[in-house]
């Protein structure tokens with residue numbers, strides 16, 4: 218029986234699908250944030266696990282019949298989407314939060330349907346991450362073209378090209394990509410562009426391929442290193458993760474493992490900016506300062522003071538006036554595109570004229586018009602935004618357009634005069650765990666307001682604002 222057929226044959230009555238503790242993070246899509254600006258943020262704020270590490274690590278569980286246990290999983294919507302995705306393929310996924318240490322236990326012993334359905338993946342770019350592991354483990358993957366943040370074209374041609382080089386036969390039908398290979402073969406692949414999920418996807422394909430793979434021009438992001446650490450714990454043979462050249466010797470089988478997800482460097486960076494922009498004194502705890510070099514560098518250049526407290530916490534203060542700097546997004550270890558929108562909020566509060574150039578995505582300035590609505594002075598030409606500070610921002614009703622744009626608007630609202638209303642915070646819920654509760658814990662006036670069927674009385678949290 219072919220590998221594919223044998224997988225479909227394993228139909229088990231033990232196909233129990235459950236989430237013992239429900240995620241609880243699924244909010245009605247019309248939720249809004251109400252933010253009153255003016256409070257400096259004071260105290261300690263804790264960083265959660267990185268969603269962009271957790272998502273590929275959850276996909277890596279596809280590669281083994283054994284259990285994979287992941288700790289420090291963030292309680293965010295994308296994780297719930299990934300859980301649904303794995304469950305829809307036949308996996309058992311148990312998610313636990315709180316005392317369960319944000320742990321998920323995944324068993325992909327049975328993968329009865331190696332399909333990533335459009336209904337599940339349409340909101341999440343990371344769904345393309347199941348392509349490599351599915352074809353490596355089952356010989357077949359059917360994946361709907363992924364969605365994700367509307368920040369420009371999000372092609373996955375490099376994933377596809379790489380899988381083809383490894384012997385997969387690719388076809389397209391009704392919005393789905395189908396990849397087939399009895400067994401993938403190791404290959405020498407030079408990425409035309411640095412791609413984070415592309416590197417992760419092909420890494421997962423290569424660990425079970427026959428022979429050796431050599432990848433050049435790889436993404437060096439900490440999320441790639443985190444995934445490689447999990448794969449290595451599962452028995453993979455990988456050298457060079459975190460550098461531009463990764464070498465993989467394929468193995469026949471991987472086993473289960475337990476792995477702790479890295480802290481989220483983008484959430485940590487967002488909190489550093491929150492401390493600086495509000496003129497606060499904030500301890501950003503449970504982060505990995507070594508992943509934050511470019512962000513700390515820019516904030517320090519702008520005049521914020523950032524001190525390490527221990528290996529896992531940073532104290533941020535801004536005592537004087539912040540000054541304008543130039544920011545240019547780059548692949549890691551450069552300044553992350555995922556921090557560009559948040560930095561722009563800070564630039565509106567910096568003395569002088571800042572320039573921010575977006576080099577990774579062609580359409581990642583959707584927050585600009587909303588910041589302008591709040592009184593910012595920003596002009597965009599091509600890939601560069603010129604921001605004249607220091608504007609007194611005024612509260613307004615604004616619209617979140619994507620995940621990091623939402624964070625930028627929250628930061629701006631924290632220093633605006635009066636009460637701002639942020640619509641479509643479901644974008645934010647994709648990647649920030651209980652952001653309003655965390656910010657309220659350090660003195661921000663922010664509350665979530667449910668607006669299902671236009672009923673403003675349905676407030677989920679009333680205190681503190």
Ligand SMILES: CC(=O)N[C@H]1[C@@H](OP(=O)(O)OP(=O)(O)OC[C@H]2O[C@@H](n3ccc(=O)[nH]c3=O)[C@H](O)[C@@H]2O)O[C@H](CO)[C@@H](O)[C@@H]1O
Nearest residue numbers: 269343370371372373374375376410411412413414415577
């Ligand atoms: C789930 C996840 O981890 N998302 C992150 C990941 O997205 P993602 O992995 O999708 O971003 P990539 O690193 O792949 O994209 C980088 C650039 O390469 C281009 N490209 C990419 C793949 C491809 O096959 N062809 C191609 O042309 C993209 O259009 C983009 O211009 O890295 C981005 C860049 O740090 C981050 O903003 C996202 O938060």
Ligand SMILES: C=C(OP(=O)(O)O)C(=O)O
Nearest residue numbers: 342343365366555620621
């Ligand atoms: C852009 C992001 O996510 P995604 O790639 O899933 O759209 C992000 O995390 O900032």
